[in-house]
Amino acid sequence: MLTNDGTAVEKRKQGFRAVPLEVMQALDLPPFEHKLTKSGANSLIWDVLRRKNVVLTPEEWVRQHVVHYLTGYLGYPRGLLSLERGHAYNQRRKRTDICAFGPGGAPLLLVECKATSVPITAAVAHQAATYNQTIAAPLLLLTNGLQHYCWLVDFAQKTNQRLAEIPAYTEALTIIS
Numbered sequence: 001m002l003t004n005d006g007t008a009v010e011k012r013k014q015g016f017r018a019v020p021l022e023v024m025q026a027l028d029l030p031p032f033e034h035k036l037t038k039s040g041a042n043s044l045i046w047d048v049l050r051r052k053n054v055v056l057t058p059e060e061w062v063r064q065h066v067v068h069y070l071t072g073y074l075g076y077p078r079g080l081l082s083l084e085r086g087h088a089y090n091q092r093r094k095r096t097d098i099c100a101f102g103p104g105g106a107p108l109l110l111v112e113c114k115a116t117s118v119p120i121t122a123a124v125a126h127q128a129a130t131y132n133q134t135i136a137a138p139l140l141l142l143t144n145g146l147q148h149y150c151w152l153v154d155f156a157q158k159t160n161q162r163l164a165e166i167p168a169y170t171e172a173l174t175i176i177s
Helices: 008-013 058-072 122-135 169-176
Strands: 036-039 042-047 052-055 081-089 092-101 107-113 139-143 148-154 159-163
Touching (some): 058 081, 058 092, 058 107, 058 139, 092 122, 122 139
Parallel strands (some): 107 139
Antiparallel strands (some): 036 042, 042 052, 092 107, 139 148, 148 159
8 A cells, every 4th residue: 555654855765756737636625726837857836835836746736735725615724724744753753744723723633635546544544643642633634635534533532523524614613612
């Protein structure tokens, strides 16, 4: 099974390459107005949150769609989203794809993005749940751009409740209070 849980730098070292936009798959997320450039053989996409061009990989294509969906359709404030934020787990450095924060700065939604070719399996859910042990976001979203699974995590009761849809920001705030 393919896994895409490394950082962009690690992916390039492992031979992952940018993919031209024309071979990017249509996703089950609204399209957005993207800005592409080229750097040598690589296609780059403008990241509105990091304010820079990043290598366009299949996973990055999904990540950028999710960011635009969260901000443009679900009302998540751009200033409260973080991409590829580092955190420590078992004395190892890991990176989360997207983390949305509440108004007080506490994690609200942790998003794990995969390329469309990577199915959302129990192993992917385990990876995200493992990351969430240190982040403690009450909402967890797994997506490959075609399938989306969102859970409400109750750390006190040690339970997860699958949600029918990804909650809008204001709804997410009321769900967790």
